[in-house]
Amino acid sequence: MTHANCPRCGGRLARDNASGRCTPCQAAERDRLSAPPTVPASFWEHEPVRQALAERHLGRVIRAYRCHPYHGRVALPQSVVAGWLGITQAQLSRVENGPPLVQLDRLAHWAQLLRMPEDSLWFRLPGQDRWANASPMDGEAIGAHGDDQVIERGDPAAVAVNVEQAPSQGGGATNRRRFNVLAAIAGLAAGGHTYLLPGPSAEVPGSIGMEQVRLASSLVDDLRRVDAAVGADLLCDVAMQAHTRLSAWAARASYSREVGEALQSALADLSIEAAWLAIDADRRSEARPYLHEAITRARIADDPQVEVRALTHLSLLIRESQPGESLHCAEAALRISAGWATPRLTTLLHLRRAHAYAVLGDASGFGREMTKARRELDRGSHEDDQGFVHFVNAQELKGIEGLSYLALDRPERAVQSLRAITANPSPGHRRNQVYYTVRLSEAVYQQGDVNEAARIALDVLPAVRQINSKRVSQHLAQVRGSLAASRQATTTTRQFVDAYDRVVRV
Known part of the structure; x- marks a missing residue:
């Protein structure tokens, strides 16, 4: 009879050892309740771990991690690993068995906590300059962002080129943007969305099952990630084309009643994402039909969460042109979500109402809604927070407060x-950071400090060009117009106007 070996150190185990670990290794692991152990490089080559990494599903990676033979014959309990991650056992169970995580800050934090090797990840860690052997030809992300961003590895949609690097990448903003759009499409196609994207029509199945619905739902998550990397300007048409194709497929395919309800929700979600991209690309007139469609589909599917998302975006879309209707949309969303809304969602809806009141010139209503928003935000995040409220934090509250005071x-x-x-920047929300910095330049100009407004605008100019949000660039163009027309011209104002004009001509 041969003795078994300890999976941790390779030493032989005694015949009566039932733990699967030798005594020294058991002693070394007594502190595992407080922190993850340091595992060897070979740990990550175990087939279940490799498979989970290939599926780009961190929950499955964690489950494979817990069940690894390295830990002994008995898997690590969920309660232990949940303690490391700062969540409950029930939350970890949902992470392991639910859909893939899309919150990049959580992905990065947990990967670093478990000491996962960087070259096995499908996303970029903070402080990581670039991916080893990165090449746009094989779909690796080029390091062109600041260290505060988490970029998807293995996703060509994450490719973004600095303004200063553009000439070496083929020259000119037009070529650079075309490259990024093609990269975005390639990244979505790699996720299995070929028949939903621009280009020659691919053959689609005659019937739709839950697997196809899940794939369509994941497209929205992919669009959000690509949007964060290359901006709405470059992605709006891609999302609209995908929506058109999915809608046409759904209209002629057959499916069960259960699949039909799920499909309606998926189509509504895609409509909302297309609307948001249209808003950020400053194509606002194109956004409203998508939101109306989303509301209709959400009601058909009896999906109040999707309906609330649509109403929240509609409130944003019309808050400047129709602030009264914007108030009603946010109020309807609050009413529908009563009983299940998380603090972050409720915060966002009160912020929508606060800004609408400000546009209406009602300072009292604005103040009441801001007080409610602060109270809700103080309650913190929640395990049931939907992905679209991930940006709602103290910085966003201050941003809406600032815009409201401008109004x-x-x-x-x-x-x-x-x-x-x-x-106090929010590292995971760079676009919002840039947007509010541009609006700060506007506010400083309105306050009368022309020189300081120009300095802020000059500092933020490179970032505005990188994020490809026409909504943001339009505000910067307004700053440029105001400074160019100002009678209080200074060296700094001239520097900004000249730099802006050079960048726009590129």
């Missing part, structure tokens, strides 16, 4: 709120 013609208060964002 109330109180630029001095707007400057205070918007400066709080630049002083």
